[in-house]
Amino acid sequence: MSSAPRRRLPHWVRWLHTYLSMFAFAAILLFAVTGLTLNHADWFEGGEPSVHVIEGKIDAVMLQGGVDKLAIAEELRAKHGLKGKVKEFTVDDHECFVLWKGPGYSADVVIDRELASYAGEVASRSWVAVIDDLHTGRDCGPVWSLLIDISAVLLSVLSITGLCMLFYLKKRRRTGLIVAAVGGVLLVLAFAFGVH
Numbered sequence: 001m002s003s004a005p006r007r008r009l010p011h012w013v014r015w016l017h018t019y020l021s022m023f024a025f026a027a028i029l030l031f032a033v034t035g036l037t038l039n040h041a042d043w044f045e046g047g048e049p050s051v052h053v054i055e056g057k058i059d060a061v062m063l064q065g066g067v068d069k070l071a072i073a074e075e076l077r078a079k080h081g082l083k084g085k086v087k088e089f090t091v092d093d094h095e096c097f098v099l100w101k102g103p104g105y106s107a108d109v110v111i112d113r114e115l116a117s118y119a120g121e122v123a124s125r126s127w128v129a130v131i132d133d134l135h136t137g138r139d140c141g142p143v144w145s146l147l148i149d150i151s152a153v154l155l156s157v158l159s160i161t162g163l164c165m166l167f168y169l170k171k172r173r174r175t176g177l178i179v180a181a182v183g184g185v186l187l188v189l190a191f192a193f194g195v196h
Helices: 003-023 025-039 069-080 127-136 141-166 170-194
Strands: 050-057 085-091 095-102 105-112 117-124
Touching: 003 025, 003 141, 025 127, 025 141, 069 085, 069 095, 069 105, 141 170
Parallel strands: none
Antiparallel strands: 050 117, 085 095, 095 105, 105 117
């Protein structure tokens, strides 16, 4: 490699590390904070979820023959402001069961096909539970799942560019590499002796 590209490489590594850090700042902060709140959910998420009951009647036509799952789910969503995605919709001869799930949220409804009536519960958890679900991607949908993947790639690139920058800092290179090695060894030891 000629000397000019070799001199430019540290500049580009530093530039990439700096601006990717700023671009990914919100994601880094979210996943750092929720790592702590998830690890100590009993401290941060509060008590039991807030639950309220819903009930009513539904058009009997939608329950006859081939049950119109989409129409039923959307009618219940509109009537009661239900959120999240339909995760389960089961039908038997006597009743239907519908389950909606979202971050920090769930709603389940049982529909009596003969009486064309329904009853269910809507449970909402605290905002900390919502961001904890965002951390794991639980019931957050494909867009959020993609965002988690992108964040993981960005954090990997940030780690690699940070390590690469260290190789251009002659006075700190050795100490930095020792600290990185110690951190890696501590992680392995924690797994080996602290995970049961």
